[in-house]
Amino acid sequence: MLKFEDFTPRQMRDLSSVLGVLKKKVRDRRLPRDFGSLLADILARTGEQVCVTFRGNEGSCGVKTKPGQETKSFTLGSNQIFICQKAFTAKHDGKPRLGAILLHELVHTRGGLELDAETFENLLFRGEGARPPDRRDYARFREQDSPGAGRRGAGIQGTWVLMNPRTKEVTDKKIGRHVIHFRPRRRDR
Numbered sequence: 001m002l003k004f005e006d007f008t009p010r011q012m013r014d015l016s017s018v019l020g021v022l023k024k025k026v027r028d029r030r031l032p033r034d035f036g037s038l039l040a041d042i043l044a045r046t047g048e049q050v051c052v053t054f055r056g057n058e059g060s061c062g063v064k065t066k067p068g069q070e071t072k073s074f075t076l077g078s079n080q081i082f083i084c085q086k087a088f089t090a091k092h093d094g095k096p097r098l099g100a101i102l103l104h105e106l107v108h109t110r111g112g113l114e115l116d117a118e119t120f121e122n123l124l125f126r127g128e129g130a131r132p133p134d135r136r137d138y139a140r141f142r143e144q145d146s147p148g149a150g151r152r153g154a155g156i157q158g159t160w161v162l163m164n165p166r167t168k169e170v171t172d173k174k175i176g177r178h179v180i181h182f183r184p185r186r187r188d189r
């Protein structure tokens with residue numbers, strides 16, 4: 001379950017509305033099974049609690065990992081998300097980013113790496129505020145890649161997904177099923 005702290009009533013209205021959208025998307029889309037059940041659990045009233053706290057005008061959105069150690073780029077699970085002021089006004093292609101940002105950080109709280117967070121953000125919010133990965137994101141995917149364990153075929157590894165570095169196709173790491181193309185061919189868009 002998500003617990004929201006220090007937001008204004010107006011921000012809470014925005015958050016409730018994107019949360020409603022997110023819950024529906026999670027029900028309707030096929031996600032890698034392990035990740036899907038972790039996400040459904042924190043979105044459910046009875047599930048594990050994750051705190052979402054307003055950070056104010058300073059700083060950026062992110063996930064707290066351990067006391068005193070906080071990072072946006074390399075996260076191994078947490079029950080604390082920070083949402084900054086910018087998240088409420090940020091847009092991509094004219095669409096508000098709040099839902100995409102909230103999901104992105106939720107993925108990190110379950111132990112998702114940058115590749116996982118970008119994958120599910122773009123899978124669920126493409127055309128609705130998701131930002132496709134940029135050059136810095138691809139560099140981070142590579143940085144966080146862990147060759148070896150559990151690898152199925154060649155590719156850059158996240159916690160639940162695998163990306164073909166040439167085609168930018170992302171697949172479910174366990175069963176090899178297609179998840180998303182970061183660079184869809186024109187006719188797929």
Ligand SMILES: [Zn+2]
Nearest residue numbers: 072073114117
């Ligand atoms: Zn991230």
